[in-house]
Ligand SMILES: Nc1ncnc2c1ncn2[C@@H]1O[C@H](COP(=O)(O)OP(=O)(O)O)[C@@H](O)[C@H]1O
């Protein structure tokens with residue numbers, strides 16, 4: 001009898017199992033996703049909605065923005081440059097200042113967001129040394145506006161420099177020095193995008209993966225799969241793959257919207273950013289798998305995802321509240337939040353434009369977290385089977 | 387439905403026996419903490435027979451079945467399914483069995499065809515096999531017109547019949563059915579049982595739990611579980627004889643009177 005059973009097995013068409021099972025599984029998973037409107041919205045609509053809402057909240061009117069001028073030279077060059085600024089449709093020169101102290105005073109009143117300062121002897125410097133300086137000071141409490149305004153002002157000054165250089169052999173150089181008051185690192189839009197990326201990937205990968213696996217537990221379909229020859233590891237991977245693919249779409253759409261709607265540039269390597277995002281996605285997926293092995297109902301899975309992941313991510317990743325200002329215990333706890341490391345990485349690559357050299361430590365930490373969570377998840381999957 | 391009319395509708399249950407043992411449990415036990423859900427059960431199931439696994443709610447049927455399917459590790463005792471050890475060879479067991487869980491085991495948001503294709507797919511069947519067999523099953527179930535309907539649109543009885551067809555799609559040696567007819571109307575239940583007979587005739591051993599006593603009459607042999615133990619095991623007619631009962635219902639009542647735990651009993655220990 002035993003021999004019979006063994007023979008049956010070795011003759012059965014189960015050799016080379018894998019690819020086909022995997023495809024069947026992933027196809028089924030896509031049916032679930034595509035047929036559930038709520039899932040579709042969370043997966044694809046949410047990131048877009050978040051970015052756009054934030055984008056609208058940020059995109060302020062920059063036409064005819066009031067600016068102030070502190071002109072310590074009062075010569076022909078500064079007068080014509082000020083005239084150019086005033087002529088642009090972006091600016092409206094509203095005030096002449098007579099000291100640096102006045103700048104802060106008018107910024108506090110809130111009507112004026114930008115001040116242009118010419119040092120003494122502007123024209124002489126230009127003529128004798130071919131080089132002069134302008135200082136642009138912005139109220140950066142609204143970083144998006146500050147950034148837009150300083151960009152426009154710099155462009156107008158560069159334009160002027162080009163024009164006066166045109167008829168000369170030696171080029172004139174006007175150095176613009178930009179200073180952001182109140183928010184020197186331009187926290188805001190630039191910080192929001194990395195934050196949204198972390199949130200969306202967590203939402204899609206952790207919560208959705210956890211919920212969909214727990215749903216199969218509730219339904220009893222997971223048991224049927226565990227009784228099939230499909231290996232638990234393959235079930236886990238097949239469950240995760242569709243969400244990994246959707247995350248890639250999300251990352252792409254968030255980046256496109258950031259660049260084209262919010263005007264946040266990707267200063268570093270796009271490939272590096274994509275790879276780091278995939279790494280974070282994998283961390284989130286493993287967490288989702290881990291949660292699903294502990295939770296018995298969809299509500300529990302959702303609750304654990306929210307309490308254990310979203311709150312710490314919002315509070316401790318640094319994108320809402322700077323980690324440096326937190327009390328020591330919270331600073332220590334924040335190291336356990338994967339989003340904190342991803343947030344640091346995205347900020348470095350996207351905004352500071354740095355390469356892997358500066359973020360290898362964060363990358364290694366994320367990779368370690370992924371391995372840890374994944375091992376735990378697969379282990380608990382097996383234990384349940386036994 | 388009286389027991390005689392059952393016999394008229396369905397053929398006499400296959401006896402199995404001569405062709406060897408496919409399931410063998412010896413003092414198989416499962417404890418959850420202090421609580422013994424399955425208490426040293428021993429039995430053998432012969433190839434080709436329909437083995438009824440009876441018991442009130444909470445008697446331990448599902449737990450015992452899960453151990454045999456390799457879903458749950460026994461606390462003690464031994465068990466062999468299709469010749470393989472339930473402790474060490476559950477991967478091999480899986481290749482030889484089909485399983486219909488007590489919970490509904492199809493995807494409601496997938497169509498009939500998509501469900502069949504998915505379950506056949508995870509057993510690694512070829513496209514040609516899947517196509518031919520799907521046509522055959524749809525015809526057998528008279529569900530050709532429902533092939534592209536979502537499963538959630540089907541009546542419960544139809545779903546259960548479909549779930550059974552899916553559970554034996556890959557032509558296993560043994561199929562485990564956990565309360566497959568729960569909540570199903572009597573007419574559909576009878577149709578379901580004739581499907582079970584067809585499967586048994588094709589050589590598949592059936593291991594089925596139920597708490598409908600009239601269904602016990604359809605089985606080759608039945609075991610009756612009370613509080614995690616098997617208190618009686620024989621052919622239905624032999625059981626009726628030894629308990630001096632007219633029906634299986636009566637046999638069951640005589641046994642159940644001693645039960646300490648059941649869904650209706652407030653002293654339930656779980
Ligand atoms: N995972 C578990 N942990 C603790 N107790 C359990 C578990 N699974 C089942 N039980 C208990 O074991 C007993 C038998 O359950 P079960 O096998 O589902 O009975 P049946 O299928 O006969 O209705 C019940 O009292 C149930 O509460």
Ligand SMILES: [Mg+2]
Nearest residue numbers: 447448449488
């Ligand atoms: Mg049960």
